[in-house]
Amino acid sequence: MPDTYALYRSMSAKPLGKRVFSLLFATKAPYFRTIRPQVRDVRPHHAELTIRKRRAVQNHIGTVHAIAVCNGLEAAMGLLAEATTPPGRRWIPKGMTVSYLAKSTTDLLCVAETDPADWAAAGDVPVRVRAVRTDGTVVVEGVITIYVSEKPAR
Template sequence: MAATNRLAGIVSKINQLPDFARSRALSLFFGKAIPFTGTAGIRIESLDDSHCVISLANKRRVQNHIGGVHAVASMLLAESATGILVGLNVPDDKVPVIKTVKAEYTKRAKGDMRVEARLTEEQKLRMRTEDKGDTTVAVTIHDGEAKEPIEFEMVWAWVSKKR
């Protein structure tokens, strides 16, 4: 992964660690940088500038009243995975901002949750070259039974830090 900004440079260095240490180091780093992800217990399984996989164990601190992962916790997963990808690709003089979040809960989720987010080469190029813009980041979520209980639409924008 070519470093396009400071965040990408840090992630690139962490990704050089041995496999057994990489996920823990990424999770700790983002847990410190974005405290709510650390509080919730989000685990970053893999990360590069095009693809992010994160998970959340179905533990009491993130459960709803029926013992599943709370709706807001699942939203946190989708927002985190997509936001991390956008953050890795916008230059340091831009700031990523969530613009639209849509969620359709189609099935009851069971067990732990796992999210995958992806960016295309075209999306990455736009983020790196356009002064401002927005894009829909592809994201899927799977529960402990490998079902997709929620359909997300996450639209991210990037704007100049200077107004």
């Protein structure tokens, strides 16, 4: 998907467009397929998607396992980065720091957010991420740092 954000805007305006976009997005990054993300919203500085609590992503105690949650957070961060990175720049994940705050006992909403000032110059951009249960409890929160640089001249 050369322009993920443009594709999202185009598809989300159509019936079943978000569902089809979610499938395409998960296919582009095969490790996202395991969580079956359902993209809910993408715009500059904000992205959100849901992960269904199903057997394939549960651990031995019946909660959504930590790596599946982090996978959802990384997917949301990637959508935000695609929608926010200025023309002429590119991004790559640099690190992730998360805190596990509560059990992931329901479907989860994964949210990624930044502020416009974070993108003023090339370099490290902190993307705030959180996963929220259906009852509003934040189960995981943290920061995914991405490195933004100028695209090389061709």
